[in-house]
Amino acid sequence: MRNLVIASTSTLHGSGFLEYLLDELALFFKDAQEILFIPYARPGGVSHDMYTLKANEAFEKIGKKVVGLHTLARPAEGIKKAQAIYTGGGNTFVLTNQLYKFNLLEPLREGLLNGTPYLGTSAGSNICGLNIKTTNDMPIVYPPHFEALGVVPFNINPHYLDPTPGSKHMGETRETRIKEFHHYNTEPVVGLREGSWLKVNGETVVLKGHLSARIFEQGKVPYEVDSGTNLEFLNQ
Structure with missing residues (x-):
């Protein structure tokens, strides 16, 4: 039974790390005293220790302790035994490479499908x-x-940005890039705007936050879904 919070970002403009989500996370992680943190994405090349410290400072505000996965001698066992898991943002390629390097993708997928509470932000x-x-x-x-991991039946585009009216930017928009993706791939894509997240509970995948999300499906015109919508219909 899936039990996930999949958020576009860890930090909104003008707020602290995870600050906008802390009320939600206090409820979400209510049965966990310790959260296993996966720091592999390393935003800006920050060290694993420094990234874990940043996460710990945020979770201390809701009475939780954070342990960095990189400190464990047997990370796969740590994932299997975790009360809850948080994977932070940064570079998705670096994160994915590390998960494959240490053979952690399967243990992580198994844990999430079996109900381990999981928070993901960005990467x-x-x-x-x-x-x-x-x-x-x-x-x-x-x-x-x-x-x-494939624990939701679509792809995600965090930090989704709409074109700015009157902008002189000459590069491709986010929508153009996703349309390029659909020339070669069939997976639906959810464009998650800043401050939005997906609450996954069992068979439901519900959009949360104050903003709509933009949905891209191959061969269809992109469309908006409102907060509160269950996106499980995107299951191919």
């Missing part, structure tokens, strides 16, 4: 999808595969 949300082909990140390392 940690990307890996919940079918593959990581719709991440915004540069491929600075080359993981063995692009296949991801």
Whole structure:
């Protein structure tokens, strides 16, 4: 039974790390005293220790302790025994490469499908999808595969941005990039705007937050879904 919070971002403009989600997370992690943190995405190249410290400072506000996966001698066992898991943002290719390197993708998938509470933000949300082909990140390392956890039946595009009216930007929009993806791939894509998240509970995948999400399906005109919508209909 899936029990996930898949969020577009860890930090909204003008707020602290995870601050906008803390009330939700206090309820979500109510039965866990300790949260296993996967720091592999390393935003900006920050060390695993420093990233774990940042996560711990946030979770202390709701009475939770954070342990970095990188500190465990047997990380796969740590995942299997975890009361709850959080995977932070950063570079999705770096994160995916590390999960494959340490043979952690399968234990993580199994834990999530069996109900271990899981929070993902940004890169940690990307890996919940079918593959990581719709991440915004540069491929600075080359993981063995692009296949991801597949614990939701679609891909995710965190930090989804709409074109700015009157902008002189000459590059491709986010929508154009996802349309390019659908020339070669069939997986649906959920564009998650900042401050939005998906609450996954069993068979339901419900959009949360104050904003709509943009849905892309191969061969269809992109469309909006309102907060509160169950996205399980995207199951191929």
